[in-house]
Amino acid sequence: MEKTNKMTTGKVSGIIANLVYVEVDGPVQQNEICYIDLEGTKLMAEVIKVMGTKAYVQVFESTRGLKMHNKVEFTGHLLEVTLGPGILSKNYDGLQNDLDKMEGVFLQRGEQTNPLEDDKKWEFKPIAKEGDILQAGGWLGEVTENWMPHKIMVPFKFKGKYTVKSVAKEGKYTIKDVIAVVTDEEGKEIELTMTQKWPVKLAIKAYKEKPRPFKLLETGVRVIDTLNPIAEGGTGFIPGPFGTGKTVLQHALSKQAEADMIIMAACGERANEVVEIFTEFPELIDPRSGRKLMERTTIIANTSNMPVAAREASVYTAMTIAEYYRAMGLKVLLLADSTSRWAQALREMSNRMEELPGPDAFPMDLPAIISSFYSRAGFVYLNNGNTGSITFIGTVSPAGGNLKEPVTESTKKAARCFYALSQQRADSKRYPAIDPLDSYSKYAEYAEVEEYFRKKIDPEWPEKLSLLRNVLTRGREVAEQINILGDDGVPVEYHVTFWKAEVIDFIILQQDAFDEVDSSTSLERQKYMVNKVLDIYHTKFSFESFEEVATYFKRVINQMKQMNYSEFESDKFKQNEKELKTIIDEKKAE
Amino acid sequence: METKAFQKIYTKITQITKATCSLHATDVGYDEIAVVNGRMAQVVKIIGDEITLQVFGGTEGIPTNAEVIFLGRPATLKVSEELSGRFFNAYGDPIDGGPEIEGEERQIGGPSVNPVRRKQPSEFIPTGIAGIDLNNALVTGQKIPFFADPDQPFNQVMSMVALRAKADKIILGGMGLTNDDYLYYKNVFDNAGALDRIISFVNTTEDPPVERLLVPDMALTAAEYFAVDKKQKVLVLLTDMTLFADALSIVSNRMDQIPSKDSMPGSLYSDLAKIYEKAVQFPEGGSITIIAVTTLSGGDITHAIPDNTGYITEGQLFLRKDTDIGKVIVDPFRSLSRLKQLVIGKKTREDHPQVMNAAVRLYADAANARTKLENGFDLTDYDERALEFAKDYSEKLLAIDVNIEVDEMLSTAWNLFDKHFKPAEVGIKKDLVEKYWPKDN
Numbered sequence A: 001m002e003k004t005n006k007m008t009t010g011k012v013s014g015i016i017a018n019l020v021y022v023e024v025d026g027p028v029q030q031n032e033i034c035y036i037d038l039e040g041t042k043l044m045a046e047v048i049k050v051m052g053t054k055a056y057v058q059v060f061e062s063t064r065g066l067k068m069h070n071k072v073e074f075t076g077h078l079l080e081v082t083l084g085p086g087i088l089s090k091n092y093d094g095l096q097n098d099l100d101k102m103e104g105v106f107l108q109r110g111e112q113t114n115p116l117e118d119d120k121k122w123e124f125k126p127i128a129k130e131g132d133i134l135q136a137g138g139w140l141g142e143v144t145e146n147w148m149p150h151k152i153m154v155p156f157k158f159k160g161k162y163t164v165k166s167v168a169k170e171g172k173y174t175i176k177d178v179i180a181v182v183t184d185e186e187g188k189e190i191e192l193t194m195t196q197k198w199p200v201k202l203a204i205k206a207y208k209e210k211p212r213p214f215k216l217l218e219t220g221v222r223v224i225d226t227l228n229p230i231a232e233g234g235t236g237f238i239p240g241p242f243g244t245g246k247t248v249l250q251h252a253l254s255k256q257a258e259a260d261m262i263i264m265a266a267c268g269e270r271a272n273e274v275v276e277i278f279t280e281f282p283e284l285i286d287p288r289s290g291r292k293l294m295e296r297t298t299i300i301a302n303t304s305n306m307p308v309a310a311r312e313a314s315v316y317t318a319m320t321i322a323e324y325y326r327a328m329g330l331k332v333l334l335l336a337d338s339t340s341r342w343a344q345a346l347r348e349m350s351n352r353m354e355e356l357p358g359p360d361a362f363p364m365d366l367p368a369i370i371s372s373f374y375s376r377a378g379f380v381y382l383n384n385g386n387t388g389s390i391t392f393i394g395t396v397s398p399a400g401g402n403l404k405e406p407v408t409e410s411t412k413k414a415a416r417c418f419y420a421l422s423q424q425r426a427d428s429k430r431y432p433a434i435d436p437l438d439s440y441s442k443y444a445e446y447a448e449v450e451e452y453f454r455k456k457i458d459p460e461w462p463e464k465l466s467l468l469r470n471v472l473t474r475g476r477e478v479a480e481q482i483n484i485l486g487d488d489g490v491p492v493e494y495h496v497t498f499w500k501a502e503v504i505d506f507i508i509l510q511q512d513a514f515d516e517v518d519s520s521t522s523l524e525r526q527k528y529m530v531n532k533v534l535d536i537y538h539t540k541f542s543f544e545s546f547e548e549v550a551t552y553f554k555r556v557i558n559q560m561k562q563m564n565y566s567e568f569e570s571d572k573f574k575q576n577e578k579e580l581k582t583i584i585d586e587k588k589a590e
Numbered sequence B: 001m002e003t004k005a006f007q008k009i010y011t012k013i014t015q016i017t018k019a020t021c022s023l024h025a026t027d028v029g030y031d032e033i034a035v036v037n038g039r040m041a042q043v044v045k046i047i048g049d050e051i052t053l054q055v056f057g058g059t060e061g062i063p064t065n066a067e068v069i070f071l072g073r074p075a076t077l078k079v080s081e082e083l084s085g086r087f088f089n090a091y092g093d094p095i096d097g098g099p100e101i102e103g104e105e106r107q108i109g110g111p112s113v114n115p116v117r118r119k120q121p122s123e124f125i126p127t128g129i130a131g132i133d134l135n136n137a138l139v140t141g142q143k144i145p146f147f148a149d150p151d152q153p154f155n156q157v158m159s160m161v162a163l164r165a166k167a168d169k170i171i172l173g174g175m176g177l178t179n180d181d182y183l184y185y186k187n188v189f190d191n192a193g194a195l196d197r198i199i200s201f202v203n204t205t206e207d208p209p210v211e212r213l214l215v216p217d218m219a220l221t222a223a224e225y226f227a228v229d230k231k232q233k234v235l236v237l238l239t240d241m242t243l244f245a246d247a248l249s250i251v252s253n254r255m256d257q258i259p260s261k262d263s264m265p266g267s268l269y270s271d272l273a274k275i276y277e278k279a280v281q282f283p284e285g286g287s288i289t290i291i292a293v294t295t296l297s298g299g300d301i302t303h304a305i306p307d308n309t310g311y312i313t314e315g316q317l318f319l320r321k322d323t324d325i326g327k328v329i330v331d332p333f334r335s336l337s338r339l340k341q342l343v344i345g346k347k348t349r350e351d352h353p354q355v356m357n358a359a360v361r362l363y364a365d366a367a368n369a370r371t372k373l374e375n376g377f378d379l380t381d382y383d384e385r386a387l388e389f390a391k392d393y394s395e396k397l398l399a400i401d402v403n404i405e406v407d408e409m410l411s412t413a414w415n416l417f418d419k420h421f422k423p424a425e426v427g428i429k430k431d432l433v434e435k436y437w438p439k440d441n
């Protein structure tokens, strides 16, 4: 990677918003980073196309005041992030600048801040011993970051095998101190510190193997865990018109999901939504670790008013950080809201470059870009036998709420779970508005996942789930018939079928994200409630008229909601359950 | 407009389109302002020494030998306390016959607030309108548009909200306002004795459409001055953002950009977000709240303008005529305030969230009943009661002429529940029902 020859320079030869043409005097690489000098302010930019001596660069800042012939310096490297202890709990922008270190209320053009702390001392413990043979990603030692063991690894850029010559003794070191010396295959000695750099657009592949995901990743969201489960290391996406609950759902996942680390990429959405996380996460407790949520979270904030070109960078920055932590053997959950904004940033640039547009003026290679990004997620076996994972869930904001648009369609091909938010459900406040029947999880069909369910939850879990789905489908069909034929145009039995499906809808599918108890449901409790609603489904009731049916089931639902609102197995819960039984017994057929 | 001795003057325009002109010039900065034949223009493209200028006043009558003067700076606004009570055009020049403003000259369309320097909005803005306060509570630092067909009284509702909002400053950004509406605002503010805390930047239908593009940035530069420097609570009214977006599409089409949906530029989302994201709550107390108007055509919210707006703003307020009661209401189904959770039940009474949800749910039941009725089916007793409830609810709470305190809205709702339903049908948490359900019958 190192370059010894003189760095290429250039001069601005054209400006259209944040697309700048640069006349260069030497070699340039595709995606190379350069800095444009605007009266002393350095504007960071990335090469996105080269034609002869003309480089097209996208500038990550406003180009206001930029002039012809302004000087440009090329750096010889691609867009990189710095990896090392200190990333956890940080608030970065899309280019990994630490937002908290920036001065003033407003973002200043050209201001760059250190993503890590150079003089902070970390308690280091060696893992590798002299003579060990390691490759890229091999563990040399660890420090404690917040409360997590943070592995110090052989840099990912290293190719081949390295012999450990020495590892620093247990003690306090900064990220700049040498903590190990290794020798390469030619016997050359290399000193290593706790940090390394990696170009964000390339996947880190420091692992042995990537099997199909097979374990459930618990999220506490019933309609996901129970009906459309996502696997650890799996991929999913949440498309939905505005206001249907994409962000609320992602925030719920970030609070509750069973992961060691959460990375939130706020990509081109509202600043106040990020502020919500800044405000709440340092206070909220992660029930699994008993620690503050912020201690396991890193935020990449490139909100809609921040530079458009950095939106694209932000999702890659987030993914690279996720890969870094995965290589430490951790379970990482990566959330991106919204991947459509990233696609739109690509579109803006492609239009400025006057490229031949694909559907809806998006670039032609959009599907390929999206699928190669999703493919970076996954469950892996590391070279040392440990496992790590990145589960990735992105939101998609389809224009006009129409799912037949390029970003949704491309993502559908790439992601294995599809959580379709329905406008109709959102309008009737049936939150989370995930359509239970249109949505799917391909993982639920994997034999190894089914096996896992039978062992971990209930030997008959898969059968119960397909029954739930059938009841919901049947409920929907009956509802349509009632709509066409009228309440009294169908047998009373139809109303019972409809309302039994409503019980599942209200008690399992719907979940109040803002209620302390209801917002997160343990698997054990999900199983308990699924059995409860199925008991009701299996119960035979006797009714005189259809009018009676609706009134009765509303009482049942109301009573079961009280259960959902009470602490699992608390006295209140049991009391509500008892009252439910009384209600059920009232109408139970002999 | 200013001219200075050292400024270079050019007199050879090489290309003219409806909204732009091009010429050869050197040492020009991107976004820089120029004066073309006395009209203000902005640099939108530089290729070699060929400069393309977007002429805000339109290019009608501009000759190829027109005088072009580059000012060496982007568009600016002079800010100081003197702005209060004044009316300006889109360029920030007074149109009320008053003197020029003395103050610090600031670039418009400046940088964004660092997200970590923001504070989470938490101050409730009561408006007295239950369709807003009860179902879609507004919060300082929020950005929210009215979605309304052109025949809805959005200007009236917006001025009402503005006056009741207890803001330190109200900044009106008018884009394509009819002269009558402009005078209406002026009148209402004057009658309320509020003129000294109002600042207006107005582009009327009589002005060239492309000028509108400057209005939001002018209004928000003034807003940032009062919110940051003076730590004041500022309310910015932007009407009509649909006409703003139309002006964007005029310009981008003239520049041969590939249009995306509904012939809007592909950058529409970013363009609108840059404006709306200026809404902010600062930790030191200052805030900018943006209430906008996005007119719809035939109620279609899938059109690119409302669609992109909805993705950016923190909810939307939908106005609709309820033919049952003959009044305009804030539609509870399609309206949403995304920040309401931050205040309802916290800054307002504990039962607020549940009462709000229950009432909307019952209103939805009434809508289903109405569909049944229209399809010629018999109604159940419950359906009948739901319909009765809906009428009362619409009249006493949703109509925009309601003006009461939040506690009264809540007790009105409980009374309606009691009048039409049994507690189990309302589906509110038990402890709240015990506490608030009317006891006397």
Ligand SMILES: Nc1ncnc2c1ncn2[C@@H]1O[C@H](COP(=O)(O)OP(=O)(O)O)[C@@H](O)[C@H]1O
Pocket (backbone or CB within 6 Å): A240, A241, A242, A243, A244, A245, A246, A247, A248, A249, A431, A432, A433, A511, A512, A513, A514, B336, B337, B338, B339
């Ligand atoms: N699970 C939920 N429980 C209660 N309300 C919800 C839920 N999900 C969404 N909402 C409501 O919908 C609004 C919009 O949700 P949001 O996630 O911001 O939508 P999107 O990101 O799809 O535009 C929220 O402000 C909230 O009022």
Ligand SMILES: [Mg+2]
Pocket (backbone or CB within 6 Å): A246, A247, A248, A269, A337
């Ligand atoms: Mg969202």
